[in-house]
């Protein structure tokens with residue numbers, strides 16, 4: 001028997017959540033003949049599968065069945081200490097393990113933050129465009145979205161200031177390193193200026209940073225957190241630097257926020273998988289994460305350079321794109337007369353997919369924009385597909 005659910009029976013919060021167009025496109029991507037620039041997928045060839053396998057064996061031989069028992073909501077303490085130490089070493093940030101909550105990917109951290117801060121009608125500020133997963137997640141809490149334009153070197157800080165002067169904003173969500181979807185990185189000046197303005201208005205900041213380690217020019221920028229630690233919540237993830245299937249990320253914040261987030265996490269899933277945490281921690285003890293990240297950087301930098309070359313050489317000059325200096329994406333603006341959705345229809349016939357940019361706006365989308373991912377396509381295939389794509393632009 002099929003039980004029909006009357007749409008009015010769904011909660012109001014569900015009615016407001018946009019479906020992920022990306023997930024729809026990714027269904028097509030399972031066809032092996034499709035060249036996908038659509039996902040944000042790391043390259044599986046770079047997952048340290050063998051070393052993680054060895055770690056799994058060691059964990060079971062050391063811990064036996066205990067590796068499969070329930071554990072703490074906060075996460076495995078040695079792993080939290082490892083993360084804190086890495087911040088100390090990379091940015092001289094004084095973060096303790098008590099300020100870190102292990103989450104089921106950084107996506108869960110976004111959700112927990114929504115739960116602890118957003119009431120219906122609260123103003124939530126985002127970069128324009130922003131990460132679709134955050135838009136989707138925050139929508140659940142029925143906020144009013146305010147957008148600040150993203151420029152080539154970070155948000156428009158004058159606009160940020162105006163907006164905060166005009167209205168009270170509960171929190172600001174940003175991705176200062178190699179943003180998803182645009183690939184933009186904030187300059188040092190913009191980091192300082194944004195932190196200054198946000199601090200003046202006591203706005204809570206969510207600094208989502210899954211891509212910061214994948215910096216092609218070795219120039220690692222200090223996080224916004226370092227200029228405004230009191231009210232910045234920093235998110236990190238092992239998804240892009242080790243493997244997304246582990247589903248391990250983290251949240252750094254002051255102890256009060258971590259306490260609230262821990263209670264919310266308890267209510268939603270009790271804890272992140274501790275088996276993944278033990279295996280990952282063993283991996284980190286027996287392998288150099290720095291060396292592994294270096295290998296990722298070498299591989300992704302090559303792919304980035306190939307994609308930039310294709311954009312430069314094959315595409316009309318009227319197509320604008322970001323020259324990403326890290327991460328996994330570039331962002332295109334097509335010339336007048338094109339829309340990304342129409343281009344996608346034509347590209348699908350050539351078995352090429354990408355994500356039209358309109359999904360990444362909270363309002364008033366720019367239909368001429370699109371996101372290209374370069375981390376998961378082999379270079380000869382990329383060249384051929386990019387050439388075909390360039391021919392489809394009017």
Ligand SMILES: Cc1ncc(COP(=O)(O)O)c(C=O)c1O
Nearest residue numbers: 040105106107131180237239249
């Ligand atoms: C900006 C951003 N935040 C969060 C996530 C979620 O990552 P995960 O939950 O795998 O850590 C992604 C994934 O692509 C992302 O691009």
